[in-house]
Each structure stands twice: as C-alpha cells, then as structure tokens.
Amino acid sequence: MAVLDILRYPDARLHKVASPVATVDDRIRRLVQDMADTMYAAPGIGLAATQVDVHERVIVIDTSETKDDLLVLINPEIVASGGEKKTYEEGCLSVPGIYDDVERAGRITVRALDVRGETFELEAEGLLAVCIQHEMDHLQGKVFVQYLSRLKQSRIKSKMAKLDRQAA
Ligand code: QAP
Numbered sequence: 001m002a003v004l005d006i007l008r009y010p011d012a013r014l015h016k017v018a019s020p021v022a023t024v025d026d027r028i029r030r031l032v033q034d035m036a037d038t039m040y041a042a043p044g045i046g047l048a049a050t051q052v053d054v055h056e057r058v059i060v061i062d063t064s065e066t067k068d069d070l071l072v073l074i075n076p077e078i079v080a081s082g083g084e085k086k087t088y089e090e091g092c093l094s095v096p097g098i099y100d101d102v103e104r105a106g107r108i109t110v111r112a113l114d115v116r117g118e119t120f121e122l123e124a125e126g127l128l129a130v131c132i133q134h135e136m137d138h139l140q141g142k143v144f145v146q147y148l149s150r151l152k153q154s155r156i157k158s159k160m161a162k163l164d165r166q167a168a
C-alpha cells in the first residue's frame with residue numbers, strides 16, 4: 001500500500017502533457033497499484049498519473065458504490081463521442097473543496113490498454129463518461145477549473161492559496 005502525494009491546483013506540473021506508456025511492465029503495474037491506493041484513500045472516483053507528478057498516460061477510475069470495480073486505462077484514446085451534451089457538477093482531488101458544472105459529451109467510446117498490455121474498448125455514459133473525459137484532460141495538462149470563467153479561476157486560486165497558508 002503506497003499513498004502518493006497529490007499535486008494541488010495551481011501547481012504548474014498539473015499542466016504538463018503526459019507521454020504514452022511504451023511498455024506495460026511491472027513498473028507501470030506498480031504505478032497503477034499506488035494510484036489506486038491513493039484514489040481509494042482520498043477517497044476519490046478517478047485519478048490521472050499527472051496528479052501524482054508522473055507524466056505518463058495512465059488513469060485509474062472506480063465509480064462503483066462498493067469501491068471494488070477498478071478501471072485502469074493506459075494510453076486511452078477516445079474513438080467516438082456523441083449523445084446529448086451533459087452537464088455534471090465535477091470536483092477534483094487536485095482542487096479539494098471546489099465543485100462546479102462542466103459540460104461534456106454524454107456518450108464516449110474509449111480504447112486503451114489494460115494492466116496486461118491488452119487493448120480493449122469501452123462504451124461509457126453517465127458518471128463514468130464524465131470521469132473518463134475529466135481524467136483524460138489531466139493527461140493533456142488540463143484541470144476542470146479551466147472550463148470555468150476567468151473570475152472563478154482566480155477566486156479558486158486565491159482559495160487554494162489560503163488553504164495552503166492555513167495548512168502551513
Ligand atoms: C473526477 O474526482 C470527477 O473536492 C474525480 O474535497 C469528479 O475523485 C469526475 C474529491 C466528479 C466526475 C465527477 C474532491 C475528494 C474527489 C474534493 C474526484 C474533495 C475530496 C474528487
């Protein structure tokens with residue numbers, strides 16, 4: 001069990017673009033395990049490697065009520081998206097205490113590698129579709145607050161700075 005430190009917005013490292021994983025080996029499987037430990041400990045429903053300062057295309061998600069349905073996406077690609085756009089109140093482990101509405105595709109098909117290095121495809125809608133899109137944004141260096149107004153972004157930055165001062 002290894003719980004990793006999660007970068008907090010507005011850390012510049014959250015805006016780095018992740019590289020594809022070349023080989024799904026034991027190093028990647030250890031990273032996946034540590035990311036899952038970190039997500040469950042938080043607790044959260046999704047975590048991208050970027051958030052633990054590892055800039056490789058790895059995501060863990062568990063949107064189940066029972067927290068026993070880990071989804072691992074390595075080198076994820078969205079191969080189709082559509083449906084009605086859906087607005088969801090999102091949060092993020094890198095922006096604790098902040099929740100706001102973001103509009104995204106209601107339905108997506110994602111292709112990725114699993115922990116054995118095998119390719120699979122997944123169709124998602126609802127919360128899972130939101131979560132996959134949110135986590136894939138992290139791999140591109142994008143945090144959900146960047147969809148909000150400049151005013152909201154600057155208020156969130158001030159709030160985060162204040163929380164840091166209180167913690168210090
Ligand atoms: C991304 O977020 C997500 O503010 C995953 O104080 C969120 O796990 C996708 C969390 C919502 C879709 C909808 C946030 C925990 C967890 C907080 C999370 C907090 C404690 C966020």
Ligand code: CO
Pocket residue numbers: 091092093094134135138144
């Ligand atoms: Co996030």
